[in-house]
Each structure stands twice: as C-alpha cells, then as structure tokens.
Amino acid sequence: MISRTFPKIMYGGDYNPEQFPKEIWDEDMRLFQLAGIDIATVNVFSWALNQPDEETYEFGWLDEVMNKLHENGMYACLGTGTAAHPAWMARKHPDILTVTTDGKKRKFGRRHNSCPNSPTFRHYAEALVRKLAERYKGHPALLLWHVNNEIGIRCYCDNCENAFREWLKSRYGTLERLNEAWYTRFWGHTYYDWEDIVLPSALSEGLSGGNSDQTAFQGMTLDYYRFNSDSWLACYRMEYNAIKSFIPDAVVTTNFQGNGTYKPLDYFKWAPYLDIVALDIYPENQTPESYMALRYDLMRGLKDGAPFMLMEQTPSVLNWKTVNPAKRPGVMRLRSYQAVARGADSVMFFQLRRSLGAYEKFHGAVIDHAGHEHTRVFKECTELGQELKQLGNQLLDARVKSKVGILFDWDNWWAVELGGGPSAHLKYVDHIQKYYDAFYDNHIQVDFIHVETDLTPYELVVAPVLYMVKPGYAEKLEQYVKNGGTFLTTFYSGVANENDLVTAGGYPGELRELLGIWVEELDALHPDQKNKLVLEMNLGELQGTYECGLLCEVVHSEGAEIVASFGSDYYAGSPALTRNRFGQGEAWYAATDPSRTFLQQWVKYLCASKGITSLLEAPKDVEIIQRHKDELLFTFVLNHSDQVHKIHVGTREQLELLSGTTVSGEVELLPKSVAIFQQMKEAETCGSAPA
Secondary structure: OHHHHOOOOEEEEEOOHHHOOHHHHHHHHHHHHHHOOOEEEEOOOOHHHHOOOOOOOOOHHHHHHHHHHHHOOOEEEEEOOOOOOOHHHHHHOHHHEOEOOOOOEOOOOOOOOEOOOOHHHHHHHHHHHHHHHHHHOOOOOEEEEEOOOOOOOOOOOHHHHHHHHHHHHHHHOOHHHHHHHHOOOHHHOOOOOHHHOOOOOOOOOEOHHHOOOOEOOHHHHHHHHHHHHHHHHHHHHHHHHHHHHHOOOOOEEOEEOHHHOOOOOOHHHHHHHOOOOEEEOOOOOOOOHHHHHHHHHHHHHHOOOOOEEEEEOOOOOOOOOOOOOOOOOOHHHHHHHHHHHOOEEEEEEOOOEOOOOOOOOOOOOOEOOOOOOOOHHHHHHHHHHHHHHHHOOOOOOOEOOOOEEEEOOHHHHHHHOOOOOOOOOOOHHHHHHHHHHHHHHOOOOOEEEOOOOOOOOOOEEEEOOOOEOOOOHHHHHHHHHHOOOEEEEEOOOOOEOOOOOEOOOOEOHHHHHHHOEEEEEEEEOOOOOOEEEEEOOOEOOEOOEEEEEEEEEEEEEOOOEEEEEEOOOOOOOOEEEEEEEEOOEEEEEEOEEEOHHHHHHHHHHHHHHOOOOOOOOOOOOEEEEEEEEOOEEEEEEEEOOOOOEEEEOOOOOEEEOOOOEEEOOEEEEOOOOEEEEEEEOOOOOOOOOOO
16 A cells, blocks of 8 residues: 555654755754654745746755755655745736635735636646656655645636536536526526526625525535535646656645545545545644544545545644644644554644744744754654654554444535525534544544445444435445444435435435435524433433434334434424334434434444444543554554543553553553554454453
C-alpha cells in the first residue's frame, strides 16, 4: 500500500523558508533534526515567487530548499503552489477571480480566490505543475505531492454558470428530464432553453435574504453543490495527471479541510483520485475526543479502511478563535497518538517555524518566535519525534477492523439541510456524531461507509437521518437484512430520491417494507420542548422512560414490533421505536431523537445481540482502538483524563511499544498518557477484548 512506501510514521509539517532569510535555514535544519522531524511540506503558497510573470519561472530558492532537506536526511512533501494565484494574474486576467453568491466580484486578496472553471486559472495552474514535476521528478528528497491547499470555495461567476449548464446537459441529457428532476412546474419555472438556467444564488433562487444555503428549488441547489465539488475535483485531477505524466508512480494527495466534515466537497467522490487521504484538523482544548475520533474514522473510511495522513494540526495554539488558549502539557502528544490509533501514518503540523508577520504570525509552531529549542512546545515535539523514530515502520499500513458501519453521504447531508424541512435545528453531522458517540462511549470501533460499500463484513449498519435514498440502495439494504444483518435508521428517512423529489406513497418511501412502518406526520419540537420515549419491553439495561425531542413522528406499524411509544401529546401511545423482523435479520427505526443515555444503552444492547463487545473494559475518558497488521494486533489505550486509571488488558503477556516493557493483567494509566500493546493475533474477534 501507499503508506508502506514511507520509511516510518512520517513526522513534520508545513515549512515556509521563503518567509525567512537564508541565514536561518541551516539553524532550522539543526532544530528539525533535534526534534526528529523527517518531512517538510514546502511550496504551498509560493506561486507568486515561482512565477513573477506569464513567461518566467524561478525555482532557484526551491532547489536550495529541496537540496538542503535531502542533505539533512529529510523528505519533502512538495506543494504545487496553486492555492493562491499571483497578483499580476488577477490584474491581467480578472476572469480568474471568484464571484460571491450575491454577485460581487472579488478583488485580489487572501487565498482560495481562484474560480475552478476559469480557463485562465486552469491554464496557468497546469503549466506550473508540469514545470515542477519535470524539474523535481528525480529529486531524492521528494516523497509525495501536495496539490493546492484546503480546496473548496464556491463561485458564482459567468464561467461557472456556463460550465454548470454543460454539466447539467451531461447529467440529464434533455431539458424535459431536468424539468422533471427539479420540479420546475412549481412557481412556473419551466426551462425552455439551457441558456435560461442561472446559478442558484442570492440573485436568483436564494431565500432568507440570500444569506444562507436555502433556496426555492432544492434539487437545483443540490446539483450546483455536486457541480462545484466536481469542478474542483476536475482541477485537482488536472494537477494530478500533470504530475503523473512525468512521474507515474508519484504519491499525490491534497489536504482535506473542515476537520474532515467539510460540506462543499463530496470527499467520497474525491477519494479514488487521492493516492493517500490527508486531513487538516484543528480542535480546541474543550473539543470532545469523540469529535476527532469520528473525523479520523471518516478519513480512513474514504478509501475503505486504508491509512491516511494527519497533514496538519497545531502543536500549541490556534490563532483564529475569539480566545486562543495553549494546549496543555501532554495533550499534543495524546491527540497525535489518537490519530495514529485510528489509522494515521503521519503526524504533521502547521507550522514548523512560526511566521513573523501577517495573519498566522501567532499560530502555533514547533519553532517559536524565540527561535531556539528551549521551549515547552519544542521539547514536547522532540519527545514525540523520538518515540515515532523508535516505533519505526511497525504500525505502517496497519488496519482497523470493525463490525459496525455508519453510513455518511454528502448528497444526503446537502439535501437534509437545504431547507423546506421540518426544522432548521436538524443538522445531519450532529446526528451522525450523536450515534457515533454511543459506540465510542461503549469502546466499540466503527467504520464509515458510503452507498457503494459492501455491507457483508458488517453485523450492524447504522444510517441516521437517511433522508435521501439513492437508486438501488433500498434493495441493497433489504438484501443485507434478509441475510442476517441488523439495520438501524431514524426519523426523516426514506423521504426523497437522489433529486430531492419526495417519494410518493408515504414515508419512509422505499424503506417502508424493510422497516414495516408507515409515517403519517412529522411534528417538530422547539429546542426547549421535550417528549417521552416509554419502553414497552426491556432492552438489556434499558427500561422505563427516557427523554426525546427535536422531531416526533406519528408512526403506524405495518408488521413492525413496537418497542417504545411516545409518552405525551396527541400521539401519546403511538410507536416511537420499532423493530421489524425481515428475513434472517432485523431493521430498527427511531421515530424521534432520543437522549444520549438512551442511545448509549441501545447501542450496547444491539451490539451484544450481534456478539460485538467492548475492546476493553475502561472508563469513558479512556479511549481504546485496535489496528491489525499481518499477524500482529496493536491495542492503543489513551487516557484523556486528568486522573490515574487502572484497566485490565488481559492475561496474555503483551509488549508495550513505547516503554519496551512486557505487561499483562491490570495496568496503570497516568493522566494524559498513551500505551500501545502489541500481541500476536489469536482469532479475528474485531471487537472482543484480548484474552
């Protein structure tokens, strides 16, 4: 696999030597070696330096940097530099500049200000990348390529509008099919010519004063979101192919932003064209550990379990929040190992040396403004660097194996939140996180899956808020459950098709037979309103009454067993939780948003019924995850708390990789500590604690 081309878990980050005098570069090399840094991402924002005009390319400074990295035993992650176009390009070719949703053409400034459908942008970007690939194709420092940077701005210019029409022609073929898909007879919106179609913006279909994503025609906006994601993917692939034309075996990626759940880009569609997935993540001090865990698991799921890169995190402080506190001692190390535990084959930072000016001058770095090694942050980075060097290549390409799959679908996310639904408080990712947390709290690892994923490896498939059912997916779920699988979904599911057209015949549409229910009404509750979910039978430790809210649906059973009912309002006594026996398996439906306490116990019950148990018995603030490689099993134990915990790791002797000691039985975990236990596999338990 790609990550096995790495010599070890790579350790480093973004390096911008062009911002500093050359006299500092040698000192940087000394400090990098001291800290165990072995990879530097360079040339990310250097287009202006590399190309001062249309015809001139100047790479002398980059030659020096690449050579210096190699001479000091380091690798380069070479950026293509296309994330910020030069000022001269904006002045001479204004078509390169983006247009906002309210029709304002931006001027030169900031970054991510290039239109993905500008012929000028694509021409100059491809030419630059070809120059870079040709020049550095044989350089010994080059390990991988970093295309653009945190891609994803939306543009509403004329170039995009014309390209959108062509994209629609390819998707629908005829205006008749498009009119049907968009339901254009509503408000007399029938299109008679492709030129009639304009982008869904604040100037056309935008609602709420043009300040939100909500539009009058959700199907149209949904297609624009798909088009925008595809447009940027085309730009990425243009650079990808330019590199591959000179270096066929190059490792090429780009860094995903938005902490992994970035709404504008459908990362599952991008994943096949990334040789390895890379993530930037910037949690705050108070961010729950399960928040990061979900994003790491999602990155791993993009390529069906393949390891990914932690491309950016801060070693200390952020700089863009209202308040930017320092990471407490031990937290950077602990969170770095959390990423490794969940599939990362690199630990990298933004940035290696702190900038002296402009927007990110107070963003954290390995080398602070003090410029020496005598800082707490540098010492912590050095300790981690030495540990990663000690681990070597043992963990590279190790996989996480799970028996639970959670469906994540960008199209569904977009459709759920495009407006016109029961509640603006319904947020797709929040509900994915809530169900994920229930497994996390039970120390049960999960995979994130997409609609094309083979479901047979999973005992339990969870699809919260499956509003959109794509063609063939209902049949796929039915076959999965018939063959013995357990499926769980929730309120506001099975409502619409891939064009966001409601499925006629009653909710949950194509899922109705599988779930054995009919949903008559949806009642939206205000955030301070609650109902009760009353158990009709015991489910393990679940019994009695639990709080619920957000949405309550009026459900009629069509063969499904009523497990719990609503406790109040006009639908009191009607089904709130159902189970439908279907073939050899069963399908569950939650017609409301239950409390976290209920979800945790419900998930525990469902997993136990499928023989899925906790990896280890441990407190909630101790995180457990396993990676498998060849015949070895690596169990990561991370104590996120500020207190000592004791856990039992099994009776078999195991090697703790960081200390080099052999342990068994009860072990003590210091606050903010990490342990990695290695042992030989006995069986493919995938969720059972080591014996």
